[in-house]
Amino acid sequence: MAPSTSTYVQPAVITDGRLGHLTPEQTAMLQQFWVRLYDIFDGKTQFDQTAPSSFKGQAREEDAAAPQPEKKGWFGRGKKEASTSEAAAAEVAPRFTGQDMYKTFWKLTMMDHPDMIVLKFLRARKWVLDDAMKMFLNALKWRIVERLDELVELSDVELDAKYPKFIKQMELGKGYLRGADPLGRPMSVVNTRLHHKSDQPAETIHRFTLYTMECGRMLVPEGTENVIVIFDLSDFGLDNMDWGFVRLFVQCFEAYYPETLGVCVVHRAPFVFWGLWKLIAPLLDPVVASKFVFTRNNAELQKVVPADRLPITHYGGLDDWTYSYVPAAPGENKCMEDTATKEKLLAERHALEQRFDEVTRSWIVSGKHTASADRDALAKELRAQYTRLTPYVRAKNLYQRWGVAVDGKVNWTYKVKA
Structure with a gap:
Protein backbone atom coordinates (compact mmCIF):
# COMPACT_ATOMS: atom_id res chain seq x y z
CA MET A 1 0.00 0.00 0.00
CA ALA A 2 1.23 3.47 -0.81
CA PRO A 3 2.31 5.75 2.06
CA SER A 4 -0.40 8.33 2.85
CA THR A 5 2.08 11.22 2.66
CA SER A 6 5.77 11.95 2.40
CA THR A 7 7.57 11.69 5.73
CA TYR A 8 10.84 13.18 4.53
CA VAL A 9 12.78 15.44 6.87
CA GLN A 10 15.67 17.53 5.53
CA PRO A 11 18.84 15.95 6.94
CA ALA A 12 21.58 17.62 8.89
CA VAL A 13 25.17 17.19 7.76
CA ILE A 14 26.44 13.86 9.11
CA THR A 15 29.98 13.94 10.46
CA ASP A 16 30.36 10.69 12.42
CA GLY A 17 32.96 8.42 10.83
CA ARG A 18 33.76 11.02 8.17
CA LEU A 19 37.02 12.68 7.26
CA GLY A 20 38.02 15.32 9.77
CA HIS A 21 35.69 13.94 12.41
CA LEU A 22 37.17 10.55 13.30
CA THR A 23 37.58 9.48 16.91
CA PRO A 24 40.94 7.98 17.96
CA GLU A 25 39.28 4.54 17.89
CA GLU A 61 29.74 -16.23 -28.99
CA GLU A 62 28.14 -19.58 -29.72
CA ASP A 63 27.58 -20.18 -26.01
CA ALA A 64 26.26 -16.68 -25.43
CA ALA A 65 23.61 -17.34 -28.07
CA ALA A 66 22.30 -20.36 -26.17
CA PRO A 67 18.86 -20.00 -24.52
CA GLN A 68 19.04 -18.90 -20.89
CA PRO A 69 17.04 -20.78 -18.25
CA GLU A 70 14.49 -18.77 -16.32
CA LYS A 71 15.86 -17.45 -13.03
CA LYS A 72 14.13 -18.47 -9.84
CA GLY A 73 14.06 -15.53 -7.47
CA TRP A 74 13.42 -11.95 -8.53
CA PHE A 75 17.00 -10.73 -8.17
CA GLY A 76 18.65 -14.00 -9.10
CA ARG A 77 19.31 -14.87 -5.46
CA GLY A 78 17.33 -18.06 -5.70
CA LYS A 79 18.66 -21.33 -7.07
CA LYS A 80 18.92 -21.86 -10.80
CA GLU A 81 20.38 -24.33 -13.20
CA ALA A 82 23.79 -23.55 -14.64
CA SER A 83 23.68 -22.63 -18.32
CA ARG A 147 35.44 -2.88 -17.60
CA LEU A 148 34.55 0.47 -16.05
CA ASP A 149 37.67 2.02 -17.56
CA GLU A 150 36.13 1.96 -21.02
CA LEU A 151 33.11 3.91 -19.83
CA VAL A 152 35.28 6.94 -19.11
CA GLU A 153 37.89 6.42 -21.81
CA LEU A 154 35.56 5.95 -24.81
CA SER A 155 33.60 8.80 -26.35
CA ASP A 156 29.80 8.78 -26.72
CA VAL A 157 30.22 7.81 -30.36
CA GLU A 158 32.59 4.96 -29.54
CA LEU A 159 30.29 3.66 -26.82
CA ASP A 160 27.35 3.84 -29.22
CA ALA A 161 29.26 1.79 -31.79
CA LYS A 162 30.04 -0.85 -29.19
CA TYR A 163 26.65 -0.80 -27.44
CA PRO A 164 23.84 -0.13 -29.94
CA LYS A 165 21.50 2.74 -29.06
CA PHE A 166 23.74 4.00 -26.28
CA ILE A 167 23.42 7.61 -27.43
CA LYS A 168 19.66 7.08 -27.85
CA GLN A 169 19.36 6.67 -24.08
CA MET A 170 20.82 10.17 -23.64
CA GLU A 171 18.83 11.69 -26.46
CA LEU A 172 15.62 10.46 -24.85
CA GLY A 173 16.68 11.69 -21.41
CA LYS A 174 15.97 8.36 -19.72
CA GLY A 175 18.46 9.10 -17.00
CA TYR A 176 20.63 12.10 -16.29
CA LEU A 177 22.14 14.20 -13.49
CA ARG A 178 20.87 17.71 -12.93
CA GLY A 179 21.39 20.10 -10.06
CA ALA A 180 22.17 19.53 -6.40
CA ASP A 181 20.27 19.84 -3.14
CA PRO A 182 21.29 22.33 -0.40
CA LEU A 183 23.83 19.80 0.93
CA GLY A 184 25.56 19.72 -2.46
CA ARG A 185 24.34 16.23 -3.31
CA PRO A 186 23.90 15.87 -7.10
CA MET A 187 20.50 14.66 -8.27
CA SER A 188 20.06 11.77 -10.67
CA VAL A 189 16.70 11.63 -12.46
CA VAL A 190 15.37 8.38 -13.94
CA ASN A 191 12.39 8.80 -16.26
CA THR A 192 10.87 5.32 -16.23
CA ARG A 193 8.08 6.19 -18.67
CA LEU A 194 10.70 6.54 -21.42
CA HIS A 195 12.09 3.03 -20.93
CA HIS A 196 10.86 -0.06 -22.70
CA LYS A 197 13.03 -3.10 -22.16
CA SER A 198 12.75 -4.37 -25.75
CA ASP A 199 13.78 -1.05 -27.34
CA GLN A 200 17.51 -1.68 -26.87
CA PRO A 201 19.85 -4.54 -25.90
CA ALA A 202 19.96 -5.30 -22.19
CA GLU A 203 23.73 -4.78 -22.20
CA THR A 204 23.26 -1.22 -23.47
CA ILE A 205 21.06 -0.32 -20.49
CA HIS A 206 23.53 -2.05 -18.18
CA ARG A 207 26.46 -0.06 -19.55
CA PHE A 208 24.52 3.20 -19.66
CA THR A 209 23.56 2.80 -15.99
CA LEU A 210 27.19 2.29 -14.96
CA TYR A 211 28.26 5.15 -17.23
CA THR A 212 25.86 7.48 -15.41
CA MET A 213 27.19 6.28 -12.04
CA GLU A 214 30.76 7.04 -13.09
CA CYS A 215 29.81 10.44 -14.52
CA GLY A 216 28.08 11.18 -11.23
CA ARG A 217 31.34 10.79 -9.36
CA MET A 218 32.71 13.82 -11.21
CA LEU A 219 29.72 15.87 -10.04
CA VAL A 220 30.13 15.28 -6.31
CA PRO A 221 31.89 18.37 -4.91
CA GLU A 222 34.69 18.09 -2.39
CA GLY A 223 33.30 17.42 1.07
CA THR A 224 30.13 15.74 -0.23
CA GLU A 225 29.73 11.96 -0.37
CA ASN A 226 26.12 11.26 -1.35
CA VAL A 227 23.73 11.59 -4.29
CA ILE A 228 19.96 11.84 -4.61
CA VAL A 229 18.14 9.57 -7.04
CA ILE A 230 14.66 10.53 -8.24
CA PHE A 231 12.67 7.74 -9.87
CA ASP A 232 9.98 9.60 -11.79
CA LEU A 233 7.15 7.08 -12.15
CA SER A 234 4.74 9.43 -13.93
CA ASP A 235 2.73 7.39 -16.47
CA PHE A 236 4.54 4.22 -15.34
CA GLY A 237 3.14 0.94 -16.62
CA LEU A 238 4.18 -2.69 -16.41
CA ASP A 239 5.84 -2.43 -19.83
CA ASN A 240 8.26 0.10 -18.30
CA MET A 241 9.44 -2.36 -15.64
CA ASP A 242 12.94 -3.79 -16.06
CA TRP A 243 14.05 -6.22 -13.36
CA GLY A 244 17.59 -6.31 -14.72
CA PHE A 245 17.96 -2.58 -14.12
CA VAL A 246 16.42 -2.82 -10.65
CA ARG A 247 18.83 -5.58 -9.73
CA LEU A 248 21.83 -3.59 -10.97
CA PHE A 249 20.68 -0.45 -9.15
CA VAL A 250 20.34 -2.33 -5.87
CA GLN A 251 23.67 -4.14 -6.26
CA CYS A 252 25.52 -0.92 -7.03
CA PHE A 253 24.37 0.98 -3.97
CA GLU A 254 24.53 -2.02 -1.65
CA ALA A 255 27.88 -3.49 -2.66
CA TYR A 256 29.90 -1.41 -5.10
CA TYR A 257 29.16 2.24 -4.27
CA PRO A 258 28.34 1.92 -0.55
CA GLU A 259 27.41 4.95 1.54
CA THR A 260 26.75 6.85 -1.69
CA LEU A 261 22.95 6.89 -1.85
CA GLY A 262 21.65 9.77 0.24
CA VAL A 263 17.97 9.59 -0.71
CA CYS A 264 16.01 7.61 -3.29
CA VAL A 265 12.80 9.43 -4.13
CA VAL A 266 10.00 7.42 -5.75
CA HIS A 267 7.86 10.13 -7.34
CA ARG A 268 4.25 9.81 -8.50
CA ALA A 269 4.09 6.04 -8.17
CA PRO A 270 0.82 4.74 -9.71
CA PHE A 271 -1.30 2.00 -8.19
CA VAL A 272 0.29 -0.69 -10.37
CA PHE A 273 3.71 0.01 -8.83
CA TRP A 274 2.77 -1.00 -5.30
CA GLY A 275 2.36 -4.64 -6.24
CA LEU A 276 5.92 -4.58 -7.58
CA TRP A 277 7.18 -2.74 -4.49
CA LYS A 278 5.99 -5.62 -2.30
CA LEU A 279 8.44 -7.82 -4.22
CA ILE A 280 11.30 -5.32 -4.20
CA ALA A 281 11.21 -4.09 -0.60
CA PRO A 282 12.03 -7.40 1.18
CA LEU A 283 15.10 -7.83 -1.00
CA LEU A 284 16.66 -4.50 -0.07
CA ASP A 285 19.40 -4.12 2.50
CA PRO A 286 17.77 -2.37 5.51
CA VAL A 287 20.19 0.57 5.24
CA VAL A 288 19.37 1.07 1.55
CA ALA A 289 15.65 0.56 2.18
CA SER A 290 15.71 3.33 4.79
CA LYS A 291 16.81 5.79 2.10
CA PHE A 292 13.58 5.43 0.09
CA VAL A 293 11.08 8.30 0.23
CA PHE A 294 7.75 8.40 -1.61
CA THR A 295 6.31 11.63 -2.98
CA ARG A 296 2.83 11.67 -4.46
CA ASN A 297 2.98 15.06 -6.11
CA ASN A 298 5.27 17.98 -6.89
CA ALA A 299 4.47 19.74 -3.60
CA GLU A 300 5.82 16.75 -1.68
CA LEU A 301 8.85 16.47 -3.98
CA GLN A 302 9.66 20.10 -3.20
CA LYS A 303 10.01 19.15 0.48
CA VAL A 304 12.95 17.00 -0.58
CA VAL A 305 14.38 19.26 -3.30
CA PRO A 306 13.77 23.03 -3.11
CA ALA A 307 11.60 24.44 -5.91
CA ASP A 308 14.43 26.64 -7.20
CA ARG A 309 16.42 23.45 -7.96
CA LEU A 310 13.56 21.78 -9.87
CA PRO A 311 12.51 22.53 -13.48
CA ILE A 312 9.28 24.40 -14.13
CA THR A 313 8.29 21.83 -16.74
CA HIS A 314 6.89 18.62 -15.25
CA TYR A 315 8.00 19.31 -11.66
CA GLY A 316 6.38 22.68 -11.03
CA GLY A 317 9.65 24.16 -9.84
CA LEU A 318 11.21 27.56 -10.49
CA ASP A 319 14.13 26.56 -12.73
CA ASP A 320 13.51 27.43 -16.37
CA TRP A 321 15.49 24.48 -17.69
CA THR A 322 14.70 21.64 -20.09
CA TYR A 323 16.84 18.57 -20.65
CA SER A 324 18.66 18.31 -23.97
CA TYR A 325 21.47 16.08 -25.14
CA VAL A 326 24.48 17.97 -26.50
CA PRO A 327 26.39 15.76 -28.95
CA ALA A 328 30.16 15.56 -29.06
CA ALA A 329 31.99 18.37 -30.85
CA PRO A 330 34.69 17.57 -33.43
CA GLY A 331 38.11 17.27 -31.82
CA GLU A 332 36.85 17.58 -28.24
CA ASN A 333 39.05 14.63 -27.19
CA LYS A 334 42.18 15.73 -29.00
CA CYS A 335 44.18 15.74 -25.75
CA MET A 336 43.78 11.96 -25.55
CA GLU A 337 45.88 11.68 -28.71
CA ASP A 338 48.77 13.58 -27.11
CA THR A 339 50.52 10.51 -25.75
CA ALA A 340 53.67 12.37 -24.69
CA THR A 341 51.82 14.72 -22.36
CA LYS A 342 49.58 11.90 -21.17
CA GLU A 343 52.57 9.75 -20.17
CA LYS A 344 54.20 12.70 -18.43
CA LEU A 345 51.07 13.40 -16.40
CA LEU A 346 50.59 9.71 -15.58
CA ALA A 347 54.16 9.52 -14.31
CA GLU A 348 53.46 12.58 -12.16
CA ARG A 349 50.31 10.91 -10.85
CA HIS A 350 52.07 7.65 -9.97
CA ALA A 351 54.81 9.57 -8.15
CA LEU A 352 52.16 11.27 -6.00
CA GLU A 353 50.52 7.92 -5.32
CA GLN A 354 53.83 6.47 -4.17
CA ARG A 355 54.44 9.46 -1.90
CA PHE A 356 51.01 9.00 -0.38
CA ASP A 357 51.80 5.32 0.20
CA GLU A 358 55.10 6.16 1.91
CA VAL A 359 53.54 8.76 4.19
CA THR A 360 50.67 6.41 5.00
CA ARG A 361 53.02 3.59 5.96
CA SER A 362 54.89 5.97 8.28
CA TRP A 363 51.60 7.19 9.74
CA ILE A 364 50.55 3.61 10.47
CA VAL A 365 53.70 2.78 12.48
CA SER A 366 53.77 6.14 14.28
CA GLY A 367 51.36 4.88 16.92
CA LYS A 368 49.42 8.14 16.72
CA HIS A 369 45.69 7.71 16.20
CA THR A 370 45.20 11.18 14.80
CA ALA A 371 44.91 12.56 11.28
CA SER A 372 48.08 13.19 9.28
CA ALA A 373 48.46 16.69 7.87
CA ASP A 374 51.00 15.36 5.34
CA ARG A 375 48.54 12.78 4.02
CA ASP A 376 45.76 15.35 3.76
CA ALA A 377 48.08 17.72 1.86
CA LEU A 378 49.03 14.95 -0.56
CA ALA A 379 45.34 14.10 -1.08
CA LYS A 380 44.76 17.71 -2.15
CA GLU A 381 47.72 17.46 -4.54
CA LEU A 382 46.25 14.27 -5.98
CA ARG A 383 42.91 16.00 -6.52
CA ALA A 384 44.52 18.97 -8.28
CA GLN A 385 46.70 16.68 -10.39
CA TYR A 386 43.71 14.59 -11.47
CA THR A 387 42.12 17.77 -12.81
CA ARG A 388 45.15 18.28 -15.07
CA LEU A 389 45.19 14.60 -16.05
CA THR A 390 41.47 14.27 -16.84
CA PRO A 391 41.47 15.59 -20.47
CA TYR A 392 44.17 13.05 -21.37
CA VAL A 393 42.57 9.94 -19.85
CA ARG A 394 38.81 10.64 -19.94
CA ALA A 395 36.65 11.35 -22.95
CA LYS A 396 34.52 14.47 -22.58
CA ASN A 397 30.99 13.71 -21.38
CA LEU A 398 27.63 15.47 -21.49
CA TYR A 399 28.15 17.25 -18.16
CA GLN A 400 31.40 18.78 -19.30
CA ARG A 401 29.67 19.98 -22.48
CA TRP A 402 26.97 21.52 -20.31
CA GLY A 403 29.71 23.40 -18.47
CA VAL A 404 28.91 21.74 -15.15
CA ALA A 405 32.12 19.76 -14.59
CA VAL A 406 35.01 22.03 -15.57
CA ASP A 407 38.58 22.04 -14.21
CA GLY A 408 37.67 19.89 -11.25
CA LYS A 409 34.83 22.19 -10.16
CA VAL A 410 31.08 21.54 -10.12
CA ASN A 411 29.08 24.51 -11.39
CA TRP A 412 25.31 24.04 -11.52
CA THR A 413 23.38 27.08 -12.73
CA TYR A 414 19.66 27.66 -12.29
CA LYS A 415 17.48 30.06 -14.27
CA VAL A 416 15.12 30.87 -11.45
CA LYS A 417 11.81 32.46 -12.41
CA ALA A 418 10.12 34.68 -9.87
Missing part, protein backbone atom coordinates in the same frame (compact mmCIF):
# COMPACT_ATOMS: atom_id res chain seq x y z
CA GLN A 26 37.97 5.08 14.35
CA THR A 27 41.36 6.36 13.23
CA ALA A 28 43.00 3.23 14.65
CA MET A 29 40.52 1.08 12.66
CA LEU A 30 41.32 3.08 9.54
CA GLN A 31 45.03 2.46 10.08
CA GLN A 32 44.41 -1.28 10.52
CA PHE A 33 42.48 -1.32 7.26
CA TRP A 34 45.43 0.27 5.48
CA VAL A 35 47.78 -2.31 7.03
CA ARG A 36 45.70 -5.13 5.56
CA LEU A 37 45.35 -3.33 2.27
CA TYR A 38 49.11 -2.87 1.86
CA ASP A 39 49.72 -6.51 2.77
CA ILE A 40 47.46 -7.45 -0.16
CA PHE A 41 48.96 -4.87 -2.51
CA ASP A 42 52.45 -6.13 -1.60
CA GLY A 43 51.52 -9.77 -2.11
CA LYS A 44 52.14 -10.66 1.54
CA THR A 45 48.58 -11.82 2.21
CA GLN A 46 46.47 -14.22 0.18
CA PHE A 47 42.93 -13.17 -0.68
CA ASP A 48 39.99 -14.56 -2.62
CA GLN A 49 41.18 -14.16 -6.21
CA THR A 50 37.96 -15.25 -7.87
CA ALA A 51 35.59 -12.78 -9.47
CA PRO A 52 32.59 -11.53 -7.45
CA SER A 53 29.38 -13.51 -7.78
CA SER A 54 27.78 -11.00 -10.16
CA PHE A 55 30.54 -11.42 -12.75
CA LYS A 56 29.11 -11.63 -16.25
CA GLY A 57 32.02 -13.37 -17.95
CA GLN A 58 32.49 -12.97 -21.68
CA ALA A 59 31.47 -16.38 -22.91
CA ARG A 60 32.13 -17.64 -26.40
CA THR A 84 26.31 -23.36 -20.94
CA SER A 85 27.25 -19.67 -21.10
CA GLU A 86 27.58 -19.48 -17.32
CA ALA A 87 29.87 -22.51 -17.31
CA ALA A 88 31.98 -20.91 -20.01
CA ALA A 89 32.04 -17.67 -18.02
CA ALA A 90 33.28 -19.56 -14.96
CA GLU A 91 36.12 -21.05 -16.99
CA VAL A 92 37.35 -17.64 -18.14
CA ALA A 93 36.70 -15.81 -14.86
CA PRO A 94 39.91 -13.91 -14.15
CA ARG A 95 42.19 -14.29 -11.17
CA PHE A 96 43.46 -11.15 -9.53
CA THR A 97 46.80 -10.16 -8.04
CA GLY A 98 47.71 -7.63 -5.40
CA GLN A 99 49.04 -5.36 -8.14
CA ASP A 100 45.69 -5.58 -9.94
CA MET A 101 44.01 -4.41 -6.75
CA TYR A 102 46.55 -1.62 -6.31
CA LYS A 103 46.11 -0.20 -9.82
CA THR A 104 42.33 -0.44 -9.62
CA PHE A 105 42.28 1.22 -6.22
CA TRP A 106 44.06 4.29 -7.51
CA LYS A 107 41.82 4.45 -10.59
CA LEU A 108 38.82 4.27 -8.28
CA THR A 109 40.17 7.09 -6.13
CA MET A 110 40.35 9.65 -8.95
CA MET A 111 39.94 13.08 -7.28
CA ASP A 112 38.83 11.81 -3.87
CA HIS A 113 40.80 11.55 -0.65
CA PRO A 114 41.80 7.85 -0.46
CA ASP A 115 40.58 7.69 3.15
CA MET A 116 37.11 8.81 2.07
CA ILE A 117 36.84 5.80 -0.22
CA VAL A 118 38.02 3.39 2.51
CA LEU A 119 35.80 4.89 5.20
CA LYS A 120 32.67 4.27 3.12
CA PHE A 121 33.34 0.53 3.21
CA LEU A 122 34.20 0.56 6.91
CA ARG A 123 30.96 2.37 7.76
CA ALA A 124 28.95 0.12 5.45
CA ARG A 125 30.18 -2.91 7.38
CA LYS A 126 29.81 -1.35 10.83
CA TRP A 127 33.60 -1.05 11.29
CA VAL A 128 34.12 -4.83 11.16
CA LEU A 129 37.50 -5.09 9.43
CA ASP A 130 37.11 -8.53 7.87
CA ASP A 131 33.71 -7.71 6.42
CA ALA A 132 34.82 -4.29 5.15
CA MET A 133 37.94 -5.73 3.51
CA LYS A 134 35.97 -8.47 1.74
CA MET A 135 33.46 -5.93 0.49
CA PHE A 136 36.21 -3.58 -0.68
CA LEU A 137 38.14 -6.25 -2.58
CA ASN A 138 34.94 -7.46 -4.25
CA ALA A 139 34.23 -3.91 -5.38
CA LEU A 140 37.72 -3.59 -6.89
CA LYS A 141 37.39 -6.92 -8.70
CA TRP A 142 33.93 -5.92 -9.90
CA ARG A 143 35.31 -2.73 -11.42
CA ILE A 144 37.82 -4.80 -13.40
CA VAL A 145 35.38 -7.39 -14.72
CA GLU A 146 32.79 -4.72 -15.55
